[in-house]
Amino acid sequence: QEPAVRPIHYSIDMTLDGDDLKEARADLDLVARRQTRVLRFDAHPLVEIQQVLDAAGEPLFFVRSEAEDDEFEGNLTVVLPEPLAVGVPTRLSFAYVGDIVDTLWGGGEYALKTPVGWYPSIGYLQRATYDLTFRVDRGDKIFASGERVSDEVVDDVRVARFEQTLPVMSASFNYGSMSTRVVDVEGAPPITVFGTGTVFGGDTLGNVGAGVGNS
Numbered sequence: 001q002e003p004a005v006r007p008i009h010y011s012i013d014m015t016l017d018g019d020d021l022k023e024a025r026a027d028l029d030l031v032a033r034r035q036t037r038v039l040r041f042d043a044h045p046l047v048e049i050q051q052v053l054d055a056a057g058e059p060l061f062f063v064r065s066e067a068e069d070d071e072f073e074g075n076l077t078v079v080l081p082e083p084l085a086v087g088v089p090t091r092l093s094f095a096y097v098g099d100i101v102d103t104l105w106g107g108g109e110y111a112l113k114t115p116v117g118w119y120p121s122i123g124y125l126q127r128a129t130y131d132l133t134f135r136v137d138r139g140d141k142i143f144a145s146g147e148r149v150s151d152e153v154v155d156d157v158r159v160a161r162f163e164q165t166l167p168v169m170s171a172s173f174n175y176g177s178m179s180t181r182v183v184d185v186e187g188a189p190p191i192t193v194f195g196t197g198t199v200f201g202g203d204t205l206g207n208v209g210a211g212v213g214n215s
Contacts, residue, residue: 003123004036008089010128012119015135016175019101019110026094026119032084038077039092042124044117045074047098052078055091076120094120105196109176116170127167134160136175143194144173181205185213 011027043049043064052060065075084090100118101110112118134142138153146164153159164171180194183206193209 002033003126004034005030005032005039005084005122007122007126007128009131010119010121010171011131012171013133013135016101016110017137018107019103021097021100024096024098024119026096028092028094028120028122029089030092030122031089032086034086035083037080037083039080039122041076041078041120041122042117043074043076043096043120044098044100044114046100046113047074047096047118047120049076049094049096049120051095053093053095054080057093060092074117096120104176109178109196111174112172115172119171121170125169127169129167130162130164130171132162132164132171132173134158134173134175136160139177140175141178141180141194142173142175143192145171179205181209183209183213185210188213 007028007030009029012024014024015022049062049064052062054060060081061079063077063079065077078092098118100113102113103109104111130146132144132146134144136142136158138156138158140158142151142158142160144160144162145168146162149161149163151158151160174194178194178196180192183191183193185191191209191212193205193212195208196204
């Protein structure tokens, strides 16, 4: 059976200081396929939900279920005061923090501890569009799903925004003071590789780019 609710669009705004997620907000536009008052979202156990708001900005009652598997599972149940109207889009907003980022290589590069669940989502692999905004240190580069639509430094903070206009099943990002390389492989579009330039010697970025291009 299809989930009772279908996501339409995620708008996520995150402020990161090194590996510290200072604050995050995820606005989710969704539409109900059938009447329901109770919505279950996926959110990694490391994500700490602070508040859930309805379209009018009113707080909603929510419960975090204890994860059966600390690495992968974590449910967030939101109870609405009235059933959602079928076919009528609405918006829920989530404020959260969490220890979801690791420091790599002794500092300066970072990685998500979990590829999924770093923002509240609904329904297994349901497609939606995304608008992603990240605020990081001015010295960090940031890469994310979708097309980069803006990237500027304001008061020593780099603010980068990405749009994913084709509905997809999930989104991700990475950031830090990593090196970048554009690799050209015949028959493939230009490939931008980012990460640690050398690991145990050798041209890591070039080798990765060539491998992706050949695939």
